[in-house]
Amino acid sequence: MEMPQRGNRRRALAVAAVALLALGPAAITPSTTAPAAITPAPAAVRPAAMAPAAVPPGARAPAPTGTPAPDGADLYLRTCASCHGVQGQGTQRGPSLVGVGPASVDFQLGTGRMPLKDERQQPTRHEPVFSAAEIAALVDHVASFGGGGPRIPDPAPGDVAAGRQIFAANCAPCHSATGSGTDLTNGLVAPPLYEATAVQIAEAVRVGPGPMPAFPAEVLTDRQVDDLTSYVRLLQSERLDVGGNPLGRLGPAAEGLVAWLIGLSLLVLAVRWLGTRADR
Numbered sequence: 182m183e184m185p186q187r188g189n190r191r192r193a194l195a196v197a198a199v200a201l202l203a204l205g206p207a208a209i210t211p212s213t214t215a216p217a218a219i220t221p222a223p224a225a226v227r228p229a230a231m232a233p234a235a236v237p238p239g240a241r242a243p244a245p246t247g248t249p250a251p252d253g254a255d256l257y258l259r260t261c262a263s264c265h266g267v268q269g270q271g272t273q274r275g276p277s278l279v280g281v282g283p284a285s286v287d288f289q290l291g292t293g294r295m296p297l298k299d300e301r302q303q304p305t306r307h308e309p310v311f312s313a314a315e316i317a318a319l320v321d322h323v324a325s326f327g328g329g330g331p332r333i334p335d336p337a338p339g340d341v342a343a344g345r346q347i348f349a350a351n352c353a354p355c356h357s358a359t360g361s362g363t364d365l366t367n368g369l370v371a372p373p374l375y376e377a378t379a380v381q382i383a384e385a386v387r388v389g390p391g392p393m394p395a396f397p398a399e400v401l402t403d404r405q406v407d408d409l410t411s412y413v414r415l416l417q418s419e420r421l422d423v424g425g426n427p428l429g430r431l432g433p434a435a436e437g438l439v440a441w442l443i444g445l446s447l448l449v450l451a452v453r454w455l456g457t458r459a460d461r
């Protein structure tokens with residue numbers, strides 16, 4: 182009388198184990214597929230995010246034929262003068278722009294730092310407000326205030342090994358060895374370098390935006406700026422390789438699946454063995 186009961190209980194146990202296993206995949210699937218489902222998104226988003234970086238300034242928003250060239254003086258009066266003064270002389274809300282140079286204006290507008298919304302905040306990178314033609318017009322208008330200043334650089338491919346050394350000595354202390362950026366004192370931030378175009382990198386080096394020091398030609402030659410720019414571009418592409426590889430992210434999920442399949446096979450064997458024992 183006892184034996185069949187024990188057999189039944191064993192069988193019930195076996196059925197429960199199988200049911201659990203059957204439910205297992207359903208319960209596990211969302212967590213294993215989630216990373217897979219999420220992975221394509223960054224890969225799809227990144228090229229779009231990088232697009233402005235890849236497009237040379239001149240190629241953006243070609244003016245339709247018949248459209249008048251943007252009026253730099255008018256744009257300036259409407260969006261800049263309240264902080265920088267009608268003649269770029271500066272106000273309490275913004276510094277003088279006399280003599281900052283085309284590279285500074287192109288950098289500030291091309292990285293979307295200007296027009297600033299709140300002069301008490303450190304300017305940060307944004308989608309540019311102006312088209313390439315409008316930026317060129319504003320660059321010309323600010324240059325008309327006089328004073329010279331660094332021109333817009335035209336970086337050429339350089340030597341990344343030399344660039345690495347220049348970067349380690351001059352840039353890594355603030356932007357970190359990988360270019361990911363760091364927090365400075367007084368709540369200021371040295372931003373990550375992953376989105377800047379080659380021209381913007383060279384501009385930042387020559388201009389020294391905000392708290393960043395400028396590196397004029399007496400400190401770094403044009404050739405050294407080329408080396409540096411090529412190295413920062415390499416850092417950018419290395420970061421893309423690490424962060425954007427979907428197979429790399431699938432790794433853990435695939436490993437989990439393999440472990441789960443092996444576990445499943447072992448359990449099925451064990452349950453079968455229990456079942457045959459119970460049948461006896």
Ligand code: HEC
Nearest residue numbers: 292304306351352355370371372377382385390391392393
């Ligand atoms: C003292 C710290 C410091 C050093 C040294 C420094 N930077 Fe910067 N860098 C900054 C800060 C702060 C900013 C943000 C400027 C602002 O407030 O607009 C910046 C901005 C930049 C940007 C703009 C990034 C973007 O996407 O908008 C680039 C590019 C850059 N730096 C490159 C360099 C390179 C290359 C070097 C080495 C030659 C260097 N920096 C050295 C502090 C530093």
Ligand code: HEC
Nearest residue numbers: 260261264274275281285286289295296297298299300391
């Ligand atoms: C709300 C006020 C405000 C407005 C509007 C504004 N700026 Fe600025 N701008 C500032 C401040 C403040 C700084 C200094 C930011 C810093 O710490 O880096 C600055 C910095 C700059 C610089 C860098 C100057 C340098 O020394 O290299 C340029 C170039 C510039 N602005 C151009 C413009 C242009 C062009 C416009 C209009 C499209 C504009 N700004 C609109 C407040 C403003």
